[in-house]
Amino acid sequence: MSVLEAGTRLLTRAVPACISELIRGKNERSGVRIETSTIVERIDAKAGRSEIVLADGRVLIADLVVVGIGAVPNTELAGAAGLAIDNGIVVDETLATSDPDIFAAGDCCSFPHRLYGERVRLEVWRNAQRQGPAVAGNMLGATQPYEDVPWFWSDQYDETLQIAGLCREQDVPVARSLGTKGRLFFYLAADGRLISACGFGSLSAIAKEIRFAEIMIGRRLAPDTEALADPTISIRSLLI
Numbered sequence: 001m002s003v004l005e006a007g008t009r010l011l012t013r014a015v016p017a018c019i020s021e022l023i024r025g026k027n028e029r030s031g032v033r034i035e036t037s038t039i040v041e042r043i044d045a046k047a048g049r050s051e052i053v054l055a056d057g058r059v060l061i062a063d064l065v066v067v068g069i070g071a072v073p074n075t076e077l078a079g080a081a082g083l084a085i086d087n088g089i090v091v092d093e094t095l096a097t098s099d100p101d102i103f104a105a106g107d108c109c110s111f112p113h114r115l116y117g118e119r120v121r122l123e124v125w126r127n128a129q130r131q132g133p134a135v136a137g138n139m140l141g142a143t144q145p146y147e148d149v150p151w152f153w154s155d156q157y158d159e160t161l162q163i164a165g166l167c168r169e170q171d172v173p174v175a176r177s178l179g180t181k182g183r184l185f186f187y188l189a190a191d192g193r194l195i196s197a198c199g200f201g202s203l204s205a206i207a208k209e210i211r212f213a214e215i216m217i218g219r220r221l222a223p224d225t226e227a228l229a230d231p232t233i234s235i236r237s238l239l240i
């Protein structure tokens with residue numbers, strides 16, 4: 001099996017470089033050939049198989065091609081209704097669109113996130129799940145800003161990837177090794193505030209630590225970096 005990726009590393013939009021490398025290593029050890037900075041120009045059908053023509057002139061033959069090149073929000077209806085569109089349906093903190101009588105939630109909406117001071121559009125199921133009741137409450141007059149910490153998970157073979165918060169290139173990671181059970185990376189903003197945390201490894205080792213990190217991010221805590229890196233200190237103990 002081969003993975004052809006146009007970007008310089010895997011999963012650029014979703015995970016920081018250190019996690020990309022762990023995922024690449026995991027896949028390569030399982031026999032997957034990975035080529036980054038590789039552009040597919042076109043795919044031709046040839047005698048029941050697929051001929052993949054690359055921008056560098058090479059041609060690969062495949063029995064099966066799975067194309068995963070991103071998603072585009074379906075905003076035609078909202079646009080036709082005259083609502084503001086900018087990388088999705090533009091909503092305010094309460095998920096109201098530019099027409100105060102119309103709300104949007106889930107993958108299709110871009111909303112200002114208080115924790116990050118920027119507009120985000122998330123394509124993860126927990127965001128869609130939690131924005132549903134939040135938007136319903138606001139349609140009934142609650143006027144509550146939506147500020148859940150983004151959270152994302154995926155499985156890679158027998159290991160789990162979990163991310164709380166938004167990974168940004170400018171934040172410097174603090175690494176914590178969990179030995180054979182995996183690794184955690186914590187990202188802090190310039191003011192010391194925990195911004196995001198990523199874990200890759202066994203579900204039982206990763207899940208609870210990322211949950212505590214998520215609480216820390218939501219509470220805008222600035223944990224001690226040496227404690228974050230020290231596997232003998234529980235993440236939970238840093239919550240207070």
Ligand SMILES: Cc1cc2nc3c(=O)[nH]c(=O)nc-3n(C[C@H](O)[C@H](O)[C@H](O)COP(=O)(O)OP(=O)(O)OC[C@H]3O[C@@H](n4cnc5c(N)ncnc54)[C@H](O)[C@@H]3O)c2cc1C
Binds near residue numbers: 074124128154
């Ligand atoms: C291949 C794939 C893998 C994924 N893996 C993960 C994962 O591992 N972890 C994770 O957290 N998330 C994952 N996601 C993302 C997750 O599925 C989405 O975040 C979630 O489904 C978004 O829910 P939603 O209700 O906002 O949108 P959707 O589930 O897309 O639902 C929107 C619905 O609106 C309908 N619709 C659109 N326009 C109109 C219209 N004009 N009129 C009427 N209906 C309309 C659409 O047909 C669709 O049924 C994955 C998504 C894909 C595609």
